Amino acid sequence: MKKKILATVGVVLGLSFLIAINTPASTKANSNLLLASVDWVQSQLNPLTTRVSTLEKQIKEQDALIKQLQKAVEEGGTVITPPTTTPTPPDNSTDLPSVVYTNANNVKVHSGATRNYKVLATFTANKALNVIDKHGSGTNLWYRVEVSSTVKGWIHSEDVTTTKPSTATPSSVVAKEALNIRKGATTSYASIELVAKGTSLKYISSFKNAKGETWYNVQSPKGNKGWVLSTLTEVR
Template sequence: MYTMKKKLLATIGAVLGLSLLLTITVPSTTKANSNLLLASVEWVQAQLNPINTKVTALEKQVAEQDAIIKQLQKAVAEGGTVVTPPPTTTPDESTGLPTTVYTTSSNVKVHSGATRDYKVLATFGANKGLKVIDQHKAATGIWYRVEVSATVKGWVFSGDVTTTKPSNIVPSQVVTKQAVNIRKGATTNYKSLELVAKGTSLKYLDSFKNANGEIWYNVQTAKGTKGWVLSTLTEVK
């Protein structure tokens, strides 16, 4: 009996000793493995960071080249002769991009590109308002990209325009508020040359105040007809 009790106590002691050994050893091994895994992740990240930086720089270069190619295609499509690489439009951060510029002389030309070597798309007199959609800093100064019409865009030199709205600004369009007769003269006594529908956009040419105190606009239709419309039946833009 004493021998069996002694063996039982020895067995219990061995089990307790093994449990204590496992308690001490297992966490140490797990911690070492965790440290090794963390070190491996940090090493991989350190190797990837320079690669990610290079990829970002390459993506930026590709985007810039793509923008230049598109501008070149646009210049060719608009009939311009490419004398120099098409300009990369850069907003003027010091002054901001104006919404509208106004011509300051009687012979302001809008070109298909941002130099005077490009094809002339349109010529305007003084005080003509042009909507600005972009700008480019050239060696000779700033060029504005403007809307000549709904379908035509071009470039005008900043020295030929001003951002200050003149008091005697000249409208560019006359839009009818109802069906209107284009008449041969500036009274209703003149015959009608053409009947245009409501919402028709007419090219503004001039204005005149007749003996009755009525203001009439001299306009040109899409067909090329030139005549007069009563101002109260239209609005200028």
């Protein structure tokens, strides 16, 4: 009986020794398995993180567009519905001029590409403006221009020219026939003074009206200021 007890104790001690020897190796294997699992999870999360960042960027862009449209409505302009496809970048081809020049006085730059939008600035003739984009075509063509380093706006193509004007400013306008100096730049305005053929008038500025007529703002020898039709005069 005593021998059996001693034998049993021996077996138990032997098993305990074997477990003590094998425990560190098992723990190391489990650690390696855990690290491998963490790496796999991380590899699955990285693409998801990238997609989330992309979606957040798109949401910010959409939010900025919504705020811009809301501002346009508040300013009384007509909302131009943005295209449903990806916007095309500004056209830098030869049909998009780099610079345009105002061709009359009182040329207005608007906050949007219609005359209903808020007026951002008004320029006299021969003002050079850098072009950064365009909208529409034909008689509905608008250019997006730099009003200043921080302000951009839209100007109608009929109010500008791509031909650089002469730097020389006319000093006088000579009447080619007897003509009326009028209060405004159309024949519907009343006459201020009738001048004879050959009268030299002091040149002040020019203006193109809604009919496409160019009128000169002048001062007569008597000191009267008004407007004369360009086709009836000669600029010197």
